[in-house]
Amino acid sequence: xxxxSLGAIYALIALGYTMVYGVLQLINFAHGDVFxxxxxxxxxASARWTGESQHPSILGAVAVTLLSMVLCGCVGFVxxxxxxxxxxxxxxxxxxxxxxxxxxxxxxxxxxxxGPNPRAFGVxxxxxxxxxxxxxxxxxxxxTIVISVLLMVVLQRIVFHSRIGTAMRAVSWNPSVAALxxxxxxxxxxxxxxxxxxxxxxxxxxxxxKYPSVHPLMGLMPGLKAFVAAVLGGIGNVPGAMLGGLLxxxxxxxxxxxxxxxxxxxxxxxxxxxxxxxKPSGLLGKxxxxxx
Amino acid sequence: MAGLLGGSALRTTGRAARSWLPFFIAVPLLVLxxxxxxxxxxxxxxxxxxxxxxxxxxxxxxVSLNLVNxxxxxxxxxxxxxxxxxxxxxxxxxxxxxxxxxxRIFFVLAVLTGASAAALAGWIVGKPSLRLRxxxxxxxxxxxxxxxxxxxxxxxxxxxxxxxxxxxxxxxFAWIWGVVIITILVAKRxxxxxxxxxxxxxxxxxxAAEAMGIDTTGYKVRAFVISAFFAGVAGGLSxxxxxxxxxxxxxFVRSFEIVAMVVLGGMGSITxxxxxATVLTILPEYLRALANLRMVIYSVALVGLMLVxxxxxxxxxxxWDYWRRFRARxxxxxxxxxxxxxxxxxxxxxxxxxxxxxxxxxxxxxxxxELVALIGPNGAGKTTVFNLLTGVYPPTDGNICILGRDxxxxxxxAIAHLGVARTFQNIRLFKELSAFxxxxxxxxxxxxxxxxxxxxxxxxxxxxEKWIAERSHELLEVMGLSARASELARNLPYGEQRxxxxxxxxxxxxQVLLLDEPAAGTNTKEKQELMQLIRSxxxxxxxxxxxxxxxMKLVMGVSERILVxxxxxxxAQGLPREIQSNPKVIEAYLGEKYAREHAAQIAAAGGPH
Numbered sequence: 086x087x088x089x090s091l092g093a094i095y096a097l098i099a100l101g102y103t104m105v106y107g108v109l110q111l112i113n114f115a116h117g118d119v120f121x122x123x124x125x126x127x128x129x130a131s132a133r134w135t136g137e138s139q140h141p142s143i144l145g146a147v148a149v150t151l152l153s154m155v156l157c158g159c160v161g162f163v164x165x166x167x168x169x170x171x172x173x174x175x176x177x178x179x180x181x182x183x184x185x186x187x188x189x190x191x192x193x194x195x196x197x198x199x200g201p202n203p204r205a206f207g208v209x210x211x212x213x214x215x216x217x218x219x220x221x222x223x224x225x226x227x228x229t230i231v232i233s234v235l236l237m238v239v240l241q242r243i244v245f246h247s248r249i250g251t252a253m254r255a256v257s258w259n260p261s262v263a264a265l266x267x268x269x270x271x272x273x274x275x276x277x278x279x280x281x282x283x284x285x286x287x288x289x290x291x292x293x294x295k296y297p298s299v300h301p302l303m304g305l306m307p308g309l310k311a312f313v314a315a316v317l318g319g320i321g322n323v324p325g326a327m328l329g330g331l332l333x334x335x336x337x338x339x340x341x342x343x344x345x346x347x348x349x350x351x352x353x354x355x356x357x358x359x360x361x362x363x364k365p366s367g368l369l370g371k372x373x374x375x376x377x
Numbered sequence: 378m379a380g381l382l383g384g385s386a387l388r389t390t391g392r393a394a395r396s397w398l399p400f401f402i403a404v405p406l407l408v409l410x411x412x413x414x415x416x417x418x419x420x421x422x423x424x425x426x427x428x429x430x431x432x433x434x435x436x437x438x439x440v441s442l443n444l445v446n447x448x449x450x451x452x453x454x455x456x457x458x459x460x461x462x463x464x465x466x467x468x469x470x471x472x473x474x475x476x477x478x479x480x481r482i483f484f485v486l487a488v489l490t491g492a493s494a495a496a497l498a499g500w501i502v503g504k505p506s507l508r509l510r511x512x513x514x515x516x517x518x519x520x521x522x523x524x525x526x527x528x529x530x531x532x533x534x535x536x537x538x539x540x541x542x543x544x545x546x547x548x549x550f551a552w553i554w555g556v557v558i559i560t561i562l563v564a565k566r567x568x569x570x571x572x573x574x575x576x577x578x579x580x581x582x583x584x585a586a587e588a589m590g591i592d593t594t595g596y597k598v599r600a601f602v603i604s605a606f607f608a609g610v611a612g613g614l615s616x617x618x619x620x621x622x623x624x625x626x627x628x629f630v631r632s633f634e635i636v637a638m639v640v641l642g643g644m645g646s647i648t649x650x651x652x653x654a655t656v657l658t659i660l661p662e663y664l665r666a667l668a669n670l671r672m673v674i675y676s677v678a679l680v681g682l683m684l685v686x687x688x689x690x691x692x693x694x695x696x697w698d699y700w701r702r703f704r705a706r707x708x709x710x711x712x713x714x715x716x717x718x719x720x721x722x723x724x725x726x727x728x729x730x731x732x733x734x735x736x737x738x739x740x741x742x743x744x745x746x747e748l749v750a751l752i753g754p755n756g757a758g759k760t761t762v763f764n765l766l767t768g769v770y771p772p773t774d775g776n777i778c779i780l781g782r783d784x785x786x787x788x789x790x791a792i793a794h795l796g797v798a799r800t801f802q803n804i805r806l807f808k809e810l811s812a813f814x815x816x817x818x819x820x821x822x823x824x825x826x827x828x829x830x831x832x833x834x835x836x837x838x839x840x841x842e843k844w845i846a847e848r849s850h851e852l853l854e855v856m857g858l859s860a861r862a863s864e865l866a867r868n869l870p871y872g873e874q875r876x877x878x879x880x881x882x883x884x885x886x887x888q889v890l891l892l893d894e895p896a897a898g899t900n901t902k903e904k905q906e907l908m909q910l911i912r913s914x915x916x917x918x919x920x921x922x923x924x925x926x927x928x929m930k931l932v933m934g935v936s937e938r939i940l941v942x943x944x945x946x947x948x949a950q951g952l953p954r955e956i957q958s959n960p961k962v963i964e965a966y967l968g969e970k971y972a973r974e975h976a977a978q979i980a981a982a983g984g985p986h
Contacts (some may be wrong), residue, residue: 354520
């Protein structure tokens with residue numbers, strides 16, 4: 086179950102990668118750092134409102150999470166506006182370098198602003214683990230899974246059953262034609278970034294509740310793994326990102342269960358190389374040929 | 378026959394020896410420098426040389442990464458991982474190998490083994506991921522770098538998290554800088570060869586490159602493996618120089634620093650990578666106070682550069698390009714002018730068609746590498762000027778000198794031989810020939826092979842054919858027409874036809890390029906690109922350009938000097954901003970009434986009065 090909840094968090098982050106990739110064909114390297122900011126904002130907010138006390142009330146937790154979501158949404162919007170939009174249409178490698186630059190800026194700017202030391206952090210009220218059907222599940226894991234599933238259902242509704250979701254999918258198919266159909270591409274892309282960042286913020290709060298340690302470089306590894314999850318499921322594919330996140334979380338948990346946990350980080354990249362060798366388009370992805 | 382073969386073999390050996398001359402000259406110098414200065418305690422330069430050696434290692438890393446990220450246009454961000462592989466393998470060998478290594482043979486062996494291991498790692502990582510779109514490589518290399526670090530930290534054999542120490546100190550100034558020279562030479566030779574063009578073609582347009590018969594995946598893997606090899610060498614040198622290796626020095630941050638060097642220096646430029654590696658290695662030494670902000674500054678610089686100057690500071694230009702251009706200019710050409718003398722010198726040229734004076738009393742001097750624009754309302758006589766310059770019409774009065782030679786009586790082709798090439802307002806391509814042939818034809822006058830020898834298929838013709846093909850391909854590539862080489866000229870879209878015309882003109886090896894309305898019928902974005910193109914043509918080929926154009930944005934953006942014609946009379950000339958505010962010009966374009974209103978507006982706004 087530990088693996089499932091970890092997988093759910095990966096899935097939440099992976100959704101941001103996959104949606105941005107879907108509309109822009111850009112790997113938003115900074116996404117993992119937006120996730121970090123989500124945790125950071127959460128820490129600051131809860132430290133401010135609840136003193137250093139680790140376990141605020143449920144209402145406080147909700148408020149902190151909402152604040153973090155709003156701020157991360159803004160950050161995502163600003164990043165897209167300042168760093169990526171001017172480069173739209175530029176060679177891919179330029180956007181990629183910019184993305185990495187933004188990521189490093191957030192990480193080391195964060196280190197400069199917040200200091201490099203990890204901070205203990207737990208937003209959720211402390212409760213004893215639950216016993217369900219003979220297995221023991223940590224309380225945080227239950228909350229994580231419930232919230233993630235909820236958010237994914239909402240996202241599914243947005244992407245597949247709303248006007249704006251239809252517009253997003255149209256942009257991902259063909260931006261210029263979508264524009265001709267009267268879709269405001271800039272708005273859709275901004276919206277996609279904001280949506281992804283909001284999910285990352287939630288993931289950040291949940292992750293920090295699960296592993297209560299917040300620091301400016303914490304986004305790097307989960308970010309990369311979430312990307313692997315997105316590729317595993319088929320990048321650009323929303324259900325794929327969910328599936329990929331879940332599988333990756335389980336795989337990691339299995340490996341750290343059976344071998345030394347320090348090999349955990351290696352698993353994700355092993356999986357990535359394997360999937361690239363076997364089915365580069367991902368589990369749920371469709372193979373696409375480059376347009377000539 | 379045998380003698381001929383022997384002779385050519387000798388020549389080949391001679392050429393091979395000569396090609397490594399820089400290395401053979403440099404090594405004794407480096408050793409001398411090391412013995413006399415670096416190791417001499419009197420100077421107390423230990424710290425300085427330590428930094429110089431760090432610079433050397435950084436250069437090896439940056440130049441090798443440039444092969445992948447710059448030349449081939451892929452994006453690897455795990456260079457430190459390959460460095461670690463090479464470093465650890467050779468360090469383990471050195472520590473377990475013989476303690477005495479007087480000729481450093483074992484050291485060389487260890488470094489080469491480490492580098493080969495890195496190359497192998499590069500192959501394993503690159504093979505699956507390079508088949509795919511470029512952005513996967515970034516993630517895979519990033520992940521690879523992290524995995525390598527995890528493996529090292531968890532393997533007692535490699536010293537775990539503490540690292541390896543002491544590694545026998547074998548690498549020093551002369552060794553490191555000897556390898557720097559080898560790295561740069563290899564990178565440069567590769568770049569200049571057909572393989573280098575293959576790398577570049579991958580970067581420019583994979584689909585086109587593939588269509589040109591280039592095995593893009595193969596070349597990507599090759600670039601990647603070579604790059605990993607040199608990263609491994611750098612790792613080996615670094616370990617044998619520092620005396621220790623720790624996994625902390627091979628983090629993602631290290632990789633990012635190398636990426637920053639390549640990107641800041643200019644993607645594809647070996648010179649740029651070298652300079653950036655030097656600067657970015659020294660800078661932190663002097664900015665200790667800002668140590669915490671170093672990565673922040675790097676990242677901001679990187680993003681800023683991408684927004685402002687996406688190709689990096691130097692772009693793809695190289696120091697030796699300037700040297701070559703300099704030498705090429707120095708070569709004696711018939712009637713070659715002194716460098717600063719006007720390439721074109723028109724004095725009071727007038728041409729009358731019957732009673733109509735199309736151009737009167739026209740004077741123009743064009744200096745080497747100058748960008749001059751010729752503007753004016755329709756029917757002002759601009760194209761007539763071009764026709765005068767290229768000898769389509771002889772002037773009724775006045776003199777036209779090109780490269781110091783009076784063109785009176787010369788036919789257009791002779792003037793082309795002098796070094797004037799043009800494009801046409803109403804495109805005049807060889808419509809039924811391929812784009813490639815269009816350009817090849819233009820190379821014709823630069824060849825020397827007689828027809829008979831060409832029929833015999835002599836040695837020279839092969840060489841020249843090859844040269845022409847190369848030249849033509851290069852020109853097509855410069856114009857972004859690589860993929861169109863075999864397309865019939867008439868089938869090309871309008872904008873590409875215009876560019877093909879420029880390519881063709883350039884193929885004649887001109888000193889002056891005359892462009893007649895190159896932007897006609899192009900959109901804003903294309904105009905923007907054209908502006909870049911015109912400048913880059915000037916920079917790359919060292920030609921002077923005379924431009925006729927109606928698009929004022931383009932004219933103002935690109936030209937250094939502007940001449941305005943109206944009814945065949947030069948009504949103004951000067952710098953772009955002088956022309957913009959010149960009342961005569963405004964009058965010619967907008968009519969007298971508007972010009973007066975405009976002047977009134979200026980006066981009302983407190984302008985000149």
